[in-house]
Amino acid sequence: MTGQTAVEKKPQDVLPASAQGLRGHPWFTLITVAVGAMMVALDGTIVAIANPAIQKDLGASLADVQWITNGYMLALAVSLITAGKLGDRFGHRQTFLIGVVGFAAASGAIGLSGSAALVIAFRVLQGLFGALLMPAALGLLRATFPAEKLNMAIGIWGMVIGASTAGGPILGGVLVEKVSWQSVFFINVPVGVLALVLGLVILRDHRAENAPRSFDVLGILLLSGAMFCMIWALIKGSEYGWGSGRTLAFIGAAVAGFVLFALWETKVREPLIPLGLFRSIPLSAGTVLMVLMAFAFMGGLFFVTFYLQNVHGMSAVDSGLHLLPLTGMMIVASPVAGALITKLGPRVPLVGGMVCTAVAMFGMSQLTVGTGTVTMSVWFALLGLGLAPVMVGATEVIVGNAPLELSGVAGGLQQAGMQVGGSLGTAVLGAVMASSVSSRLPDNWAEAELPPLSPEQSSAASKVVEVGIAPVRPGTPPQVADRIAGVAHDTFVSGMSTAFMVAGIVAVLAALVAMLTKRGVNAEAGAGVGHI
Known part of the structure; x- marks a missing residue:
């Protein structure tokens, strides 16, 4: 046993898993936290598909619909590190279970809501409870798995997160089209009940002897x-x-x-965060890497859905199916990445992953209005292959280089890095798209010999072209409508190409940052807690 000095010396903690039964078994712990984390990851993308139906059913304004997403994201991002500290103080088992119950209850309440204001309020609650759940999940993995198995465990956990994030549009499209928008939220209730039952039976509370006692x-x-x-x-x-x-x-x-x-x-x-934590260059590099990875991934994925649905005219379900190469590659590559990181250390897989991500982004910058499914699938699959080792490795570098008593804070840092990076990527690449469209649309419009637009009309047209929609007015002759659609789609794709080039450059910078990472020096603190 190598980790006994870092954790309370409880007799049940030193028994082999076979002697303990289900309670505290590492692999069953992984399954339990993955089920809970899946709800939060799904909600990051699944709700975007339901927003149009919510707007129509509840008569919500555009600002209301935006707040359905923004309220959740704000609550989640603001609360993550504090929630991780709560787990370090009171135990990750307790905070995980509270997070699961609260998230599922808030989801059910959203499905029963009859107004946009209630939906927004309960989405904020979802974000707060999701913030409790996610760092606690990583804290439990950190305390349960021995060092030689931690990367594999985080690999499988990352696989679930990645697959849930990328698979959200598929599931959301099916539920909205075949059932109702409420079902997108109701589905979290049985999942939450399952995670709660598993948690009560399987999870064991691990607290470091020097865990924080005040706030x-x-x-x-x-x-x-x-x-x-x-x-x-x-x-x-x-x-x-x-x-x-x-x-x-x-x-x-x-x-x-x-x-x-x-x-x-x-x-x-x-x-709240001992600043000495950042004296660890690998931990700091892992946090920066997570921000840069999320910048490229979430910012890029934001435009892919518009490209598939508004330029290629796909339904929500079809566009989700076209992202299966990305989802499938992340599912396959994440546990493999965990095994490679265990054998080689994180540096080589992380650098290689970000290089693959950069190549994929540069490749996606070459997509055109007429690009076929096979070409798209190649770049989506390469993106999934690149993201998998980064999701796994950066998480292990952050959590593994933090002391056990700060594993919750480290988990909060990891999740906060993803939220900040995703928000930054969407904002910056959105600004790149807006600038590109506003500068190119007037010239493209004139070259197509379309009727001139007033400044107000041009500004309004640019807003819809930024998401790939053609600004065709009712009653426009078919020939003119086709030319407007051609101009709009060409202008959108040009802007998307520029955005993907920026994302590719960010991925190259992330590959350089990845060279500063190394295996978690404190990961061995969990080695004495349970046997695999």
Whole structure:
């Protein structure tokens, strides 16, 4: 046993899994936390498919529909690190189970809601409970698995997260088309019940002897406020204008909040995030890598769905099926990546993964209006192959390089990195798309000899072209409508190509950052807890 000094010396902790039964068994623990985490990952993408149906059924405004997504994302991103600290303090089993129950209950409440305001309110609750659940899942894996098996466990966990994220549009499309938009949320209820039953039977609470005993309340307020201002600026920047006073005010408030937080953390007795954690270059590199990976992945995936549905005219289900090469490759490659990282260490697989991701992004920048399924599938599969080792390896580098008593905070950092990176990628690449469309649409429109547009009409046309929709007015002659559609789709694809080039450059930077990573130096702290 190598980890006994880091955890409480309970007699049941040192028994082999076969003698313990189900309670605390590592692989059953993995299954349990994967079921719970699957709900949160699915909701990150599945709800986007349901938004049009929600808008129509509830008479919601465009702003209401945006807040159905933004409210969830804000609550999740702001709360993750604090939620991880709660797990370190009170035990990850307890916070995981509370998160599962709360997330499932909020999901059921959304399905029963009769107004957009209620849907938004319960989506915020979903985000808060999801924040409890996700870091706790990683904390449980970190405490349960020995060092030599941790990468494989995180690989399978990452496979579930990746498959759920990419598979959300498929499942959401089927449920909305065949059942109702409410079913997108109701499906979380039986999944939550299953995760709760498994958790009560299987999960064992692991707490480090030197786990935190108090709360850094001011630190929580400063970090939460800074995170809120940063995410809010990213969400609303395109609406306010990136150079507007409101956007700059929120960015400035975020920077000030982070600076004050860092200063406070050096003075408080039990800080929310001990800044010494970042003296670990691998941990810091892993966090940056997670942000850059999510920037490229989530930002790029945002445009792929518009490309498939609005340019190629696919249904939600068909577009989801076209993403199966991405989903399938992540499912296959994640456990393989875990095994490779265990054998070789994380550096080579992480660098290779980001190189593959960069190549895929550059390849996707060459997509055209008429690109066929086979070509798209090649690039989607390569993207899945590249993302798998990064999802696994960066997670292990962050969690494995943190002390056991801070595994929840480390799990919160990992998840917060993904949320910040995804928000940043969507905002920056969205701005790239908007700039490209606004500069190219007038010339393309004139070259097609279409009736000239007033400045107001041109601005309105640019807004819809940014998501691949042709600005065709009712009653437009078919020939003219076809020319407008051709101009709109060509302009959108040009902007998408530029966005993918930027994502590819970010992926190259991430490959350089990955060279600073190494195996978790504290992973052996979990080696004495259970046998595989």
